[in-house]
Amino acid sequence: MAAGFEQRREALVGLIYDAVLDASLWSAALEGLADITHSAAALMHGYCVDRKLYTFHNLGRIDPECKHRHELYHVTNPWMRSSRFPAGRIVHSDDLIGLPELKRTAFYDDVLRPQNLAHGTIVNVVSRPGFRVSLNVERSEKSGPFNERDAAILRSLLPHVRRACELRLRMHDYREAAQAERDALDALSTGIITFDAGQRVLFANSSARMRGEELSLRVVAGSDLSGPPGIVNGVRALLADAVRSGTAGTRRLSRPNGREIGLTVTPVRGRAFDHPSHHRTASPAAIALLVDLSHNGEAASALLAARHGLTTAELRVATALTQSSDMRTAAVMLGISRNTLKSHTKRIYAKIGVRGHAELVQSIADIARVLDPSM
Template sequence: MPKAVPKACAPCVSTWIILPYAEHYALTNVWIQNEELLQEGAAVTSSMLFDDRYLLGTKFFGDWLRPQDLFYSLGGIVAKNGKLGVKMAALRSKHKGPYTHEDLAWYSRLLPHLKRACEMNQRLAGERLAFENHRAVNGAAQATSGLCILGLSASGRLIYANSRGESWLREGNCLTLRHGGLHALDAGKDALWQTALKSVLASRKPQHLNLGAGNGAGHCCLTLMPAPALEQPLLHEQQVALVVLIAASPQRRVATVRQLMELFGLTAAEARFARALAQGEAVDAYANAEGLKPSTVRSHLKAALEKTGVGSQKDLLRLVLSVPAVRDK
């Protein structure tokens, strides 16, 4: 049973009333059973939601309302956004009588103004936090400023792109926009892409993906990583939760051994050899430097060509240079 609220301690209201209600008593609230009446912008009384004659016999009344000398309620859902909502309600004791039609009409006139106030507050707060979110994403990507950078919400919707990223999407490469969400052009690869989105969100660890051939541009290799977290999170669909890094053109930095292993299934030895080629080292020179037989290095080359699906050493070099060079933390 909730304790009485100290009259001299207004800040205690959230501790003594709101929190216990949210944590336990909301589950017994008989006034929220008729969900069809609880529509955004519609004012209702508790008498409309549940028969007053049966309220006295409910657990909600006995455990929550009666200790606070409350019986009638007037309110409504001011604004709703997905699973989030703003609700305002007034409550009073039984001896003051039920809320009247005049009370209901007054509250109905008030609701639209409250909704506009909520929308203005959300928009102003959202613009500030979105700026901080995008600045954090750009800050995290400073070391890879030559890359295409795309920012996705937790559900995979595109909500940010740098200039290179916008150009890359317009070219119609291996990723495309459908209903605001980012999807792989190839249906089979899209399943891999969607799985990776969920995995990176859950593990908070980057993944390197090979989504197949782009639009005449060879393999489509990218890195998917979690975005820096905000101290004050935005709503689910407004915050950049995932960052996609894509190399728009060959870069000076070369992908890590781990990236090449994850993208193409190379062994560590094959990946080290592929990196060496991309850094300008000749096959014979690499064999001498590593103390390997030329036949062993040629085997690495053959395996790398087969696993990456390219036809020549030159194509392999070009492919490795097209991978976004991101150092794993």
């Protein structure tokens, strides 16, 4: 019996961590939490305290309509009194409000009674300023309040639930940051495409997709580049050479309107890619820049950023520095203080290996000449 319980518990712990990467597994994990504590259902929600708003719900055998009812009744839900307790503290609903009194509330009539639920155990799993993640495990009136044995089982699982929730929130923060980076890249007029070692497209900003359409190229993340053989083969040759030799290559591509697009392919540089990876095909190996040759200054800055691992913010600073005569003008262009600008430029100069503004401008001018050999 004990061995069988431990196997169930270990499987549930694994499922909880699996749900960090696959959110669709949270329902099964919550059902497992309900089962192992001899309960009927469980739910987990994120709640923004300042806005009094639920940001997510995960339901384990909870009627989906309950989600809407919880949102409707979050102010008058008497179980919300558990929010005043510190993270990790297990609170029984019967200690917050007795069942006879609970039955006189609209919350019971509209949320609990239709699901045959009457008792709950609530715990704030994560508590941040202005935001918390709470777990509710619920059971019927017939099953009665939670006993100490069930509370002990839940208590033994809480560290895993908490770590999984912290990882989930951290991944959400990373995704938000990554989306901000993609939005910044989409704002550039330079087309940017990253390729993995197998020459599959990993990312293409909006300008790259637009330039691709002008050239009848199909540029889709997760797919091979496709289109006119002459153009596709030329891009592939540049990619292969960049990865093999570690140097950039360029060529001109003609559009139907007669105007030319400059293509530059360079290997990706940066310490983040020097370490071994279990997912090599997902690592960027080369970056291609597509730019109208009448606007190759921005492309030169982007290429410099790719070569030396500049962040998006540092790329914006480097571009502003090349378009201004002094630091004061660049700071005004960027809307930042001169001290903030100095902090950025110090890191930029160190990464690129230049000693000042003039050398940075010269470096970008040199790249611009490579992008357009006619200069």
